[in-house]
Amino acid sequence: MAIFNLTVNGNSKQVDVDPNTPMLWVLRDHLDLVGTKFGCGIAQCGACTIHMDGAAVRSCQLPVSAAEGVKITTIEGISEKGDHPVQKAWVEHDVPQCGYCQAGQIMSAVALLKDNPSPSDEDIDNAMNGNICRCGTYTRIKAAIKTASQNV
Amino acid sequence: MQNQFSNLSRRSFLKSSALAGGGLLLSFSWLAGCKPNTEELLTLPEEWFRMNGYIRIGDNGVITIMSPNPEGGQNIKTSMPMIVAEELDADWSKVIVEQAPLDTENFTRQFIGGSQAIRVGWTPLRTAGATARLLLMQAAAKSWNVPVSEIKTENGFLNHQSSNKKAHYGELASLAATLPIPEEVTLKNPSDFKLIGTSKKNVDVPKIITGKPLFGIDYKKEGMKIAMIIQPPAFGMKLKSFDASQAKRMPGIVDIFQVKSLQDDYKRTFFDTVQFTDLIAVVGNSTWEVMNAKKAVELEYELMESYEEKRDMFGREGSRFVPGGLESDDSQEQKMQEASKNARVQRKDGDPETAFARASQIIERTYTAPFLVHNCMEPMNFFAHVNGDKVHCAGPLQKPELTEQALSNRLGIPVENIEIEMTRLGGGYGRRSYAHWLIEAAVISQKVNAPIKLIYTREDDMTAGIYRSRYQITYRAALDENNDLIGFHINGGGLPENPLHPNRFPAGAVENYLVEGWEVPSNVTTGSFRAPRSNFNASAEQSFLDEVAEAAGKDPLEFRIELLKKAKAKPIGENNDYDPDRYIGVLELVKNKSDWGKQENGISRGVSAYFCHNSYAAQVMDLKVENGQVAIQKVITAVDCGIVVNPDAAKNLCEGAVIDGIGTAMFGEQTFEKGVPKNKNFDTYRMIRMKEAPKKIETYFVENNVDPTGLGEPAYPPVFAALANSLYQATGKRIYNQPFSKQISF
Structure with a gap:
């Protein structure tokens, strides 16, 4: 387990998890952001797509250890009022x-x-x-x- | 059409609704915790007045309608309340829709399946709306001291013209709640519908596009643990022993133990299908930790013996033979060939033998289709909290009423102590009718004495069974010297399910007709899959009729109409299960909309039609094959499902059926090697993607005043043959075996 400092939807978040934990599960289990969905776990279905510095990535393949120092955006963060x-x-x-x-x-x-x-x-x-x-x-x-x- | 009186047993319907009490309904609904946008826009009423099981009217005029059925993409959560709102004369912009929990006291037929929700709910929902409206009118009449017959309703308002009195529904709701339920209500004439037949947006879209928790997999409760199961790697194998000593020491793991979902002597009902009942459960604090520990459990399996599975099919007791052994594609095929030689007669008209003997041309073709996996995008999951003799479950399932019984039996806890919340389904297609995962979740919760959420990985999901059966049908057609179809012979079966519908078209249209069926027992579990059996029947039959039409030198679309006209003029045999007029209706509509016979240069076109789930559908598909690659240009669908409640949503469903049908025909396949399902995830189980979808899809509905029939399934079965027949026009090759991608590049 280790502490990771993340920027998710413009907010600073800290989690204490196994460094290999995919961002998908950090978001869903630890940060209560369940809009990002689990579909296949092997980057084949895209249900878990998030943005890393604006680029689309499959969060099931992005370990939390690689998500520090970048801006993570999820479906909950693309607009304030669902009006993107x-x-x-x-x-x-x-x-x-x-x-x-x-x-x-x-x-x-x-x-x-x-x-x-x-x-x-x-x-x-x-x-x-x-x-x-x-x-x-x-x-x-x-x-x-x-x-x-x-x-x- | 005359105004109609409800012939429903409304007394019991409304009485049972009145018993439960509105507060109860509210307290069940966890989804109410995440309010829809409409609630944020409107001020919530200070007080809720319960009119009946489906409706609450607030003192501010806001109307809440409980959508009783689970929502899995059929848009029932929008269209069912629309039916209520229509008869209630409600202002749709002030209607809030809530998902009802499982409540067998108040609601009938709370499940997804057989495209029946709207058909079955049609009269009860209308009656509920009309009753609420009449109560409000009676309250207004009483309050204003005027005859009820002079009260008019419109858009959530009551008014009495001559006394110039007007009030919104909320103002009279409390008084209405004190009145006795009327004996009789008049339902609207469909020509007076204002809301039904107009397109309303899916009420959950604002939540879906902002990522709000809606689905079972999103469910969370204080103190909740995550659970996963480990099932045997092959059909025909069972757990022998396991060693979890190392896995248990891994971070975040609470416990690892063996569970039994259904007891061996339990008499299974229709939807209690599951092969793997002895499982390992891994429980921990987070999904990732549980996934990792799962891999560290050491497991030993052994061969399973043949056995008789006890069944109680809606009161009919019996058993199902489950063979031992490890099945492979080839061994299954061999058994199917053997079984097809020992088929039993399911229908016989005239003298088929003589007809074939005097035929001037006989066409014989065999069609096959593999096992299919439902592949709901939301993997199987369920929340369960067994707390002493109280059970609280939440998640996505199609047949909550039936699963509740099995759960009660397994836990030894009465049904009235079991509460099941229905969450939105991330797809169903039949898979979520078989809720063994709900029982597994409850048994695991009972063991660890904590609330848990069971999640299947994609691999668990794809290898757990409950597949669409493997099928084969051989057709023979006899044409006489005038190219008239004088004999038809069907020999079909499946492993393990027989797909035939012996009384469907072209039964009734051919003088000499023989249907023979067979089954092969298997230990691979199978179950309902979108348009069960029809999905293959239509594919095979409509491909074959295309070929027969060609052999007879006839236009394929006109050939079908010709046969249907025969069936109408002089139906052969008995119990013919379709209405030739409505069948012809969709063929005529698709012919007209596609300008049949006038296709563009370079475009190949095929037609197909089918009847199932009380509705009729026909398709014309246009495609090109360039450099061996298929590109689908356009699909036109014509449907007769009676009155269409929400047209744009209905079109969406039909567009989905087209894309799903093309994808399944092209790629869908689960195969086996020594009992092991070979496709475990989307890297090898190919799903249709955007670039393979048709460039354009058009959907048209036959306009009539027939009460609504099914729509979730009927547009799906004909797609397969529309594709096969247009591919034939493009390539000159007939396709007999699914998936088509084995013969053509897509």
């Missing part, structure tokens, strides 16, 4: 079905639009390739990303 253009687009297109993967989808979409504000269909396909939606809301996700791209 991507979140608003998700509402407009009524995207979710079961909703479980959607936090990860949104985190990937926000990172994409930050780097590439006007993505092509192919850009969207590539950026979202790591996120599985079992209910099959892909066409709505893509439409929502296009709507959001006009408002970021």
